[in-house]
Amino acid sequence: MAEDRGILRKRNIQSLVQNGHVKNEEEIKSRTPEFTLRESNLTVLLENVSHIRAIYHIFVVILLMLLFDTVIFDLIERGKINVGLSVVAYGFGDVRRGAKLWLYELSCALAFYPAFRFFGAGTQFLKKNTALQRIWTIMGIIGLAALQVALVAVPVWDLGRKHLALASSVTVTCEMFRFAMKIHAVAASCGQRCYTGQALPTFKQYLYFLFAPTLVYRDQYPRTKKIRWGTVVFHFLEVAAIIFYNSFLWERFILPYWSDYGKQPKVEAGTVVRGMFACVLPGVISFLCGFYCLLHAWLNAFAEMLKFGDRLFYEDWWTMSQFSKYFRAWNRVVHFWLRDYLYMPLAPRAGRAVSSSCVFIVSSVAHELILALSFGFFYPVLLVQFGVCGLLMLPLTAISGRRFPNALNLIMWLSFFFGNGILWSLYPMEYFARKNCPPSEADSFFIPKSWSCPEIVLKPNWTFHNPILL
Template sequence: MSELNSSTNSASSSCGSSDGESNGVGKRAQRELKEEVVKDMAIDKMREKMDSLVHKLEKDVERKLDLLVEDLVGEVKLFNLKNYKLRELFKESSSSSISTADGGSSSSRGRNRSRTGGKLPDKEFVARNSLLTDLFEVKHIKTIYHIFVVILIIMFLNTVVHDFVDRGRINLGFRPIVAGFGKFHIALLLWSCMQIATLCVYPSFCLWVFVRKDCKKNESRKVWDISSIFGLVLYQCTFVAFVIKAVLWLDLPPASSVAVLMEMTRFVMKVHAFVRSNIPRALEKTTKTAPEDKPAYAVAVPSFSKFIYFLFAPTLVYRDEYPRTKRIRWSVVFRHVLEVIGVIFYISFIFERFLTPLFDRFGHAEISSGKFVLSLFGSVMPGSLSFLCGFYCLLHAWMNASSELLRFADRLFYRDWWNASSFAEYIRSWNVVVHDWLYTYIYKDAVEHVFKDCRFLATVLVFT
């Protein structure tokens, strides 16, 4: 009996120990399984991160390669264009005097040469650099730029020494700048008023298109069109008269007055260009049936963003789209802004050292005819130098800086006017921006609609 009990106890103890061992093995297996699952999840997450990182790197490398290829292709094209321009520039005979196949001169470069229906060619915008930008790539021509910089430094030192020795103080040539740009905050306020008045043209034009679409009778449309034309002329005349009267009433200094009047002229020309360029489209879209999904004014009128871009773009000829660069080169903007500031000081030094001493007593003391002639011819050199500085400041540095900020690619603001052999060629080459406006909206319209192919009368109209 005792043996039976002992065997039973030993059997039960062996069963308990085996159950404990099996439970321990099961817990260890579960723990290992959990660790494996966690490892797998961590590996999967790491794999996903690696895949996303590789994908981002691929996209970044692909984008950079695309930019490098585009830059390389652009540089090759620009190199070929520079070589072509340099060959054309240094020909013995001026290329602008060569007649084209349709009887016009080569001043029509940059315009579409095809004539359809007896119409003159239109202005064509092409991505290109300014002439001096390409010329300065040649190191021998860049020497001229360096010479002007050295002259600026010498004139600066000359002004400092002269003021210190003669007057006992250093002026740094600031007097012409301070005197010329006085009341600049008032001029800026007047410019803001002009800008607001110009922005009102866009809703007025939309109103004209909208009302014209609702006019069912031709007589009503004619009355509305004539009234709108009269309103536009009245607006332009009132705009000019108000600005001139404001300049006189505020007694703005010379430089501030010139800046305001130049901006006034720019706004007037921009408004005329926008209205004249969009009237044919508006007449066509308001006469014909517009698509059902868009109202007539949305089809006939460009977007407000295009109008805003045109107001600030360095061109006076309106287009819905212009050639654009891919990015803004801030180093180029900074360099041109420094050039504008440097040229302003350059002109100030010229006035301070050469022009002011000649005419400071003019009108206060009796001047003989001989002294007057000497003063007149003595001002030829500084006057010519001021003209060159003004040309470089406005038509090259300022226009290229604004073009770079707006990514405006067509930067042919002038041609080689210094090689012009006639006054007509000089007028066409010196300021291409204004010449294109006169050609597109005055000369072209006069030839096609007013004088009926009489180019002489159209030319007289342009110059008057």
């Protein structure tokens, strides 16, 4: 395993220990994502704890009630049955264009492998000439950067030129970042092998890594003995059900409040506040469903198909009382990539605080870019929540989370509720304001239109009455 991590990783570990960023090398090893055969937390809980199974059944019943509400209401009101297909079809519109962009991203990822092998052969050929090898290294770094730029720039340009449907855009942009992170992981993990003469990854190993549910490269991963196709089908059915779940939430809770936003020149502040609070509960349900869909059902389905044995894609983040632990536990797949390929190389040179800030900035910018390209406008609500508020909560909960775990866990969940209510309000407000408000010369991709249209006003003759004084 040490050879797979490379000489550079060993030097980073030694620098971290020497500079006091960690106590000793064993602490680093204890944090290393050693792959082993294990199931996801929710898989274990659902199989062994009847209380968790009951909560799962409650969410299923809520989905069925939303389905019954949609079907019966539309049947009585309009004489037709609506099962949310129109919202799903609209969200995944122009699938052909999205598929073309994905194939382009995949071709860039595949093109990296022969280029990497060619770079390795050239490095070995020039090993006796240090100057030429150094020039060859610089050319390799430039080539890697050019490939990454091409991988990111073309989808960004295409989506910025003409808006793609929301769900299709999310898929394209997430896959763009996933392939870019995979390429960087292989280059960082195996780059030193080009100089030491160690065997480079085979194409079979590289191809497996491209689709394996991990972003940390290893030549070998723990593998299960067989594929349980029933489990694969069940998880994909869960993914489909959650897609419809979110379409029902959008249709029954978001559209009634925000679809007409901007059609009138003025809107009362009370209407906006009521709409924002009405979006809190569906926002949290969507947040939980999104977590379950991507980090549990989707990744477990691919892990089962690829016999990928380590399925600890997340930890019990819902019990955390410190935001630092929550960010590590929420998405272990991305967390370990950020730690191994961004934080670890930066910490010995820039220090722990700067490196942590860089990790948050990179992660929040990537999330915001996904939303900006998907919605078709830049509205940095998530950037502020995640990159500013989330960063501030790290030191605030570092000590208090240990001393008052129950209270801080309550506060953490309160922030989830308010945060998702704000997200599920401000983004739809901006989206429909751009659709419903009259066009003007001041319209811009970067300037929110909902700030100027419609005008938010108080009710006529509104006055504040002190409830304490009679």
